[in-house]
Amino acid sequence: xxxxxxxxxxxFGLLGLIACTPxxxxxxxxxxxxxGDVSVDAQGRVVRPRAERNWDxxxxxxxxxxxxxxxxxxxxxxxxxxxxxxxxxxGAVAKPDQRRRxxxxxxxxxxxxxxxxxxxxxxxxxxPNYVPDANLEQRIYAGLLGxxxxxxxxxxxxxxxxxxLQGTTRSRADAEKAADFVRGFDGVxxxxxxxxxx
Numbered sequence: 001x002x003x004x005x006x007x008x009x010x011x012f013g014l015l016g017l018i019a020c021t022p023x024x025x026x027x028x029x030x031x032x033x034x035x036g037d038v039s040v041d042a043q044g045r046v047v048r049p050r051a052e053r054n055w056d057x058x059x060x061x062x063x064x065x066x067x068x069x070x071x072x073x074x075x076x077x078x079x080x081x082x083x084x085x086x087x088x089x090x091g092a093v094a095k096p097d098q099r100r101r102x103x104x105x106x107x108x109x110x111x112x113x114x115x116x117x118x119x120x121x122x123x124x125x126x127x128p129n130y131v132p133d134a135n136l137e138q139r140i141y142a143g144l145l146g147x148x149x150x151x152x153x154x155x156x157x158x159x160x161x162x163x164x165l166q167g168t169t170r171s172r173a174d175a176e177k178a179a180d181f182v183r184g185f186d187g188v189x190x191x192x193x194x195x196x197x198x
Contacts, residue, residue, distance in 0.1 A: 038153075038168055038198045046153040046168055048084075055111070056082040063087055063106045070105065074098045077125030079132050080106070081157050083166040084196050085113035090132070090159045092125040116194050118164060133158040136187050143181065150178050152195065161189035168196050 038046045059082035067075040077092040087106040093099050099119045106115045120130070136158045144154050152169030163182045169175050175195040182191050 045151045048153050059109055062109050066105050077130045078102055084168050087112050088116045088164055088166055088194055090118050090157055090164060092120045092122045092130040094125050129160045140182055140185055152178055154178055163188045163191045164194055165191055166194045168198055172197055
């Protein structure tokens with residue numbers, strides 16, 4: 001192969017590598033697919049379309065990725081969950097400036113309309129107390145789904161005995177009913193209501 005042909009092959013090879021290089025900013029997030037009204041099933045329970053749930057997942061991953069990229073050590077104790085335009089930050093950081101930066105990072109993601117900064121300050125942000133309790137979250141979530149008297153759509157984040165209730169419902173009374181239900185679980189000290197009414 002002659003020299004110009006080798007150079008051309010090398011150029012095409014480099015262009016291919018550049019095109020295949022992943023975005024270092026985390027998953028791409030487009031504007032949320034939310035409408036004005038909620039969707040309900042045949043029993044009148046709020047259901048969230050798959051597109052909205054996928055958007056929540058993308059936003060949560062994007063915020064978490066941005067935090068880790070900016071300062072892995074500072075934000076190792078931060079947990080992120082997105083729901084219906086709101087981003088919930090739980091866990092812990094060591095300094096007030098880190099708490100402020102975490103909230104600013106969440107607000108910087110397209111489509112985020114509200115940030116719930118529920119981070120605490122501690123000398124040891126990596127302590128297991130600040131890691132979400134996935135087992136209790138699953139039990140509460142299953143209970144909410146199985147209760148016909150609760151009509152909203154909800155998710156739970158359990159950190160250090162505190163239940164952060166996120167969801168979408170049609171009335172404040174529905175959200176209060178869900179919060180009362182969550183308070184009944186062993187291991188729940190109190191409930192923080194982060195539910196949106198639509």
